[in-house]
Amino acid sequence: QVQLAESGGGLVQSGGSLRLSCAASGGTFSSYGMGWFRQAPGQEREFVALISWSGGSTYYSDSVKGRFTISRENAKNAVYLQMNSLKPEDTAVYFCAATRFTGWAMKRYEYDYWGQGTQVTVSS
Numbered sequence: 001q002v003q004l005a006e007s008g009g010g011l012v013q014s015g016g017s018l019r020l021s022c023a024a025s026g027g028t029f030s031s032y033g034m035g036w037f038r039q040a041p042g043q044e045r046e047f048v049a050l051i052s053w054s055g056g057s058t059y060y061s062d063s064v065k066g067r068f069t070i071s072r073e074n075a076k077n078a079v080y081l082q083m084n085s086l087k088p089e090d091t092a093v094y095f096c097a098a099t100r101f102t103g104w105a106m107k108r109y110e111y112d113y114w115g116q117g118t119q120v121t122v123s124s
Contacts, residue, residue, distance in 0.1 A: 002027035002098050002113040009094060009118030012086055016122070020081040022096030022115060030054075030074040033099045035111060036081045038092035038120075045095065047106040049081060059104055064090075086122045093117040 008020040022034070035050040049060045049070040058070050067086075072079040079096055097111035105111060 002029075002032065004096050004098060004113055004115035006094060006096050006115045006118040009120045011121045011123065014086060014088055014122055014124050016086050017082070017084045018086065018120060020083065020094055020096075020118060020120070022079045022081075024077040024079070024098065027098075027113075029077040029098075031100070032112075033101065033105055034070075034072060034079040035097045035099060035105060036070060036079075037095045037097060037108070038090075039095070039117075040092040043092075045108055048094070050099075050105060051079065059106070083120070086120075088122045088124045091120060091122050093119050 003026045005023045012018050033052050036048040037045050038048050039045040051058045051070045051072050055072045067084050069082040095117045096115045098113040099105040099111045101110045
C-alpha cells in the first residue's frame with residue numbers, strides 16, 4: 001500500500017510559477033510510474049503529466065507541454081511538478097498518483113494509488 005501526499009499548491013498570479021511536491025511512503029517508490037492529474041470544479045479529472053519509474057521518460061498533455069516539468073527523486077520517494085507561465089485555466093486541484101502499469105498511463109483507471117490533492121489557483 002502506497003500513501004501519497006501532495007504539497008505546494010496556492011494562489012499565484014497569471015504568468016507566475018509554482019512547484020508541487022508529492023511525498024510517497026509505504027511501498028517501493030522506484031517501482032512505480034508516477035503521474036499528475038488535475039480537476040477543475042464541475043469537470044472531469046484530467047491527465048497532466050507522467051514519469052517512468054526511472055525518471056528517464058516523461059509525457060505531457062498538450063495543454064501543459066512546454067510550461068510544466070515533471071521530475072522525481074527516488075532516493076527521497078518524491079515526485080515534483082514545476083509549473084511555469086501559469087494561466088487561469090490551470091486552476092484546479094492537482095493530484096499525484098502511482099501506477100504499476102508499464103505503458104503510458106494516462107487514464108485514471110490505470111493508476112493504483114492517489115493522493116488527496118492540493119489546490120492551485122491562478123488569478124488573472
